[in-house]
Amino acid sequence: MTKPPRLSHRRPFLWALVLGVLVCALPQTATxxxxxxxxxxxxxxxxxxxxxxxxxxxxxxxxxxxxxxxxxxxxxxxxxxxxxxxxxxxxxxxxxxxxxxxxxxxxxxxxxxxxxxxxxxxxxxxxxxxxxxxxxxxxxxxxxxxxxxxxxxxxxxxxxxxxxxxxxxxxxxxxxxxxxxxxxxxxxxxxxxxxxxxxxxxxxxxxxxxxxxxxxxxxxxxxxxxxxxxxxxxxxxxxxxxxxxxxxxxxxxxxxxxxxxxxxxxxxxxxxxxxxxxxxxxxGDRHTDAAAVIEDRLDTNQRFAQPRKILGLVGISLVLLQLAAIAWHRLRPSRRSRPVLVGALLAQCGFFSAVFLATLTNWWRFPEAGLALYVAVIGISIGLAALSYAALRRNLALGLAIAAYVTLVIDGLLGTPMQVGSMFADGPVIGGRYYGFGNSTFAAFAVATLVLAYAAARRLLAKSRAQAAAAVLAIGGLAIIVEGVPAWGADFGGVIALTPAVLLLSWITWRGSISFRALIGLGLTGFVAVAAFALADYARPAAERSHFGSFVARLLDGDTGDVFARKIRMALGPLHTVGGWIMLLAVVLALVACLAPQKVPSATFRAYVANDPLARPTLLALAVCGFVGMVLNDAGVTVPAIMIGFALPLAVAHLVANGNEIVKDTAP
CATH class of the missing domain: 3.40.720.10 (Alkaline Phosphatase, subunit A)
Structure with missing residues (x-):
């Protein structure tokens, strides 16, 4: 029976960008x-x-x-x-x-x-x-x-x-x-x-x-x-x-x-x-068995219908786990309660990889597809948390950023097969995108990219600022290319939001500060990078263009008014609900914490930012990425809200696990 198909410097970055543009321009193999x-x-x-x-x-x-x-x-x-x-x-x-x-x-x-x-x-x-x-x-x-x-x-x-x-x-x-x-x-x-x-x-x-x-x-x-x-x-x-x-x-x-x-x-x-x-x-292959084809189509409906139903249940489970761990640690702090709290926080971070990795289990083929999806996502989330805790210890939060970054880079290079039927991809039933990275995926990818870039730069900073900046460009540049190439991530808004954040973090890593003139230059550089992706996609045949090329075609025809109006209406959609306003409040508080970390009521956090020369630049980069993503993406406040859901537990887990050493390092 034939099975149905399953479903440095500026220079290194510039070379990577040129490579991405060339890939965009390559003729696609047609079926x-x-x-x-x-x-x-x-x-x-x-x-x-x-x-x-x-x-x-x-x-x-x-x-x-x-x-x-x-x-x-x-x-x-x-x-x-x-x-x-x-x-x-x-x-x-x-x-x-x-x-x-x-x-x-x-x-x-x-x-x-x-x-x-x-x-x-x-x-x-x-x-x-x-x-x-x-x-x-x-x-x-x-x-x-x-x-x-x-x-x-x-x-x-x-x-x-x-x-x-x-x-x-x-x-x-x-x-x-x-x-x-x-x-x-x-x-x-x-x-x-x-x-x-x-x-x-x-x-x-x-x-x-x-x-x-x-x-x-x-x-x-x-x-x-x-x-x-x-x-x-x-x-x-x-x-x-x-x-x-x-x-x-x-x-x-x-x-x-x-x-x-x-x-x-x-x-x-x-x-x-x-x-x-x-x-x-x-x-694809010739199909020879009608019963197998029909069964596959019925299973596919489960793949498209279940993720949204199970997403809330998974989220509630992870939040309850964290609340229970926080209560235990606050009421009875001990050597046992602290690792449980850290593990609960890391499990939520693992979720941002598990939503994609779960598709590798073919959960939709199990008799109870919804239960199988729930078990797969929760199990992978906890498994990644345990692996990071056991392998990295002092840098345990880094493991979850690496997992999300590697998962999404590989998924992008393969044409995003793990997006289909995942909780972060609005499938054909919802009417979201059918290929590439959506807004939720971008939010997780952006956090993983900037945190990983920070960790690499921090390790190289004492040796050479130039090398540290080059590491940021290499990690961020790869993410931007994967995010933007039409055959991979095909995410126009994601490139616009991530590019200035990467350039900002790289510049401050290299120079130690940033002037208004440099800020303008970085903005222009980001614009050129985004324009290169868009024009390369526009150069392809109309039938093969992604959102990049389609937008350029509309722009040249003077036909973008409806697009902008529709995007704005969709971006404001969450603010019609109480949940949307709660997300907006959380985003505002997070932006304040990033821009003015000295105002945060946590001595450990303030000490960490004061003692780490790259902590504040990374917070600024996250803030820029989240703000631009909120303004330019049709998901609006949902984009930075998801970023907070990933970045906040990463930071808290690191601070809880290393709090004594952080305070000790800043003591006079």
Missing amino acids: ASAADDLSKQVVVGVAGLRWSDVQASPELTALVSEADVASISVKSSTQQTCPLDGWLTISSGTRAWGTIAGESCPELPTPVDGKIPGWQQYVDTQITHSSSAQLGKLGTYGSPCGFGPGAALAVADSLGQVENWKPTFVPADLANCQTAIIDAGIMPLREGRDEARAKLAVLVGQLKAAGARVLLIGVAEEQSGAHRETQVAMRIPAGGEPRWLTSGSTRRPGLIQLADVTATLLSTVSLKDPQDGGVLEVT
């Missing part, structure tokens, strides 16, 4: 195209079509053996994807706003006198929400035939006019259509689902008999508030041997998104938004 070689192509959309439906239907299961398959993310711009949202997304080729979160799914409109009722309201909704969705793009540039109410939305032009549309489909209607969109309805929640599956299998059989290449997809949820999971995507028959569908927008074998359908039908039309789809391709 085989899934272009249609039959006379007709037909998209059949069904709201709520899940892999469990394929498993329950012998007729649909039989189709798997002759189809290129994938799971499809139906996430639209709203928090739910009703049929209206899904069909508008296909219309525009970008996630579109259709319904209001929390409200029931509306009925799909039926064309009246050749026009969609309320079309202008849908267009205005995109503007209100700063969405870049251009409704009617498929109908304007593709001119497909449409059948059924959902298909009317998909094939309408930019003015809502509908041509070549009929309310129902019969096989004879396909004679005059080169490309067709068929709304095959909504899967019933309970009664009638078996009949709906059988009817769908008959429809696909009729289309195959008519000489059509059929793309069968789940297009939306059955109802508002339904459990969100990736749905079915099958291209029947396969272009050759049945393999796995993918696209340039996901870069993951066996995973596509709804907007990819539009990009495939409009393969000659430029789509510029990072949330736009990519042309469907096939990749």
Whole structure:
């Protein structure tokens, strides 16, 4: 059975930067195209079509053996994807706003006198929400035939006019259509689902008999508030041997998104938004066992759905462990309570590696996937803490920074396979990025990079300031390259935030202080570095660009207003909740501690900063990185909050473990 695919000086830094730019500019190896070689192509959309439906239907299961398959993310711009949202997304080729979160799914409109009722309201909704969705793009540039109410939305032009549309489909209607969109309805929640599956299998059989290449997809949820999971995507028959569908927008074998359908039908039309789809391709090994494919797709849904559910439980467990250790140490301080407290703090630091390393256990294949994920993350967190404590002792906190840095560098170089299904990667169900480093990953990587750079520089400082500064540039430069290269981290905002922090720490390490003139120079250097990444990515073909190149294209077209407005709205989102304001308060207090450490009510902390010449520069670098990350990333205050969650226990663990020596070193 074939298994499915699984899912110095300035000069060294400049050389590293040049290397990164060259890597960006290298042509990417393309997978085989899934272009249609039959006379007709037909998209059949069904709201709520899940892999469990394929498993329950012998007729649909039989189709798997002759189809290129994938799971499809139906996430639209709203928090739910009703049929209206899904069909508008296909219309525009970008996630579109259709319904209001929390409200029931509306009925799909039926064309009246050749026009969609309320079309202008849908267009205005995109503007209100700063969405870049251009409704009617498929109908304007593709001119497909449409059948059924959902298909009317998909094939309408930019003015809502509908041509070549009929309310129902019969096989004879396909004679005059080169490309067709068929709304095959909504899967019933309970009664009638078996009949709906059988009817769908008959429809696909009729289309195959008519000489059509059929793309069968789940297009939306059955109802508002339904459990969100990736749905079915099958291209029947396969272009050759049945393999796995993918696209340039996901870069993951066996995973596509709804907007990819539009990009495939409009393969000659430029789509510029990072949330736009990519042309469907096939990749990976030939699959030979339909049952194994279906089981793999069901397991994949667990991989995408469980991390967010378990994240809170893991967080609460680690916090309770720390509170219990703090209470014991405060009430009964002893030689036994101190290592327990240090170990609890280090376990939280280990979490920032464990969220990624847990994917190596294939936890989603266990019968109780959620429990397996919980055990894996907690176990790895504690294991890393114990290993660092046993191996490093006096520098025990450093081990967790090394673990996170090495883990994420390796993951980045491999194309971020450990991000998929991790707690720090908003998967296709949530609608986050499908490849590269997200905001949470960047926050953990930034702390690990700056702490490791500090430790290396501190070790070399007595020997040579230049060597210490070069060490910062080497460690930070590698992180920036991994973070920014489109084939690796592909994180535009992360590069912007991390670059000035690394340059600042390196300069102060080298010179001992920084002037306003030097600060301006570092800012310009950082700008040049970021621009180099962006321009190199922009030089690639449009279909291969990441967020870097897409932003440059928009900037040159004068089309960035919606992007900025949408980013600002998302960044301010956390401040609509009490939790967001608590995070903001924590961030403000942390910035004060970094900028004015003498104000911190801890004699040990103040003594440590006063006695270590690189402690304060490192705090400044962390503050700069966190602040820039908060301002420029759409996650807003969440970015520095996650950085605090990693950096604070690292610092406290070090101070608790070495408090006596720190105070002794500063005693007169």
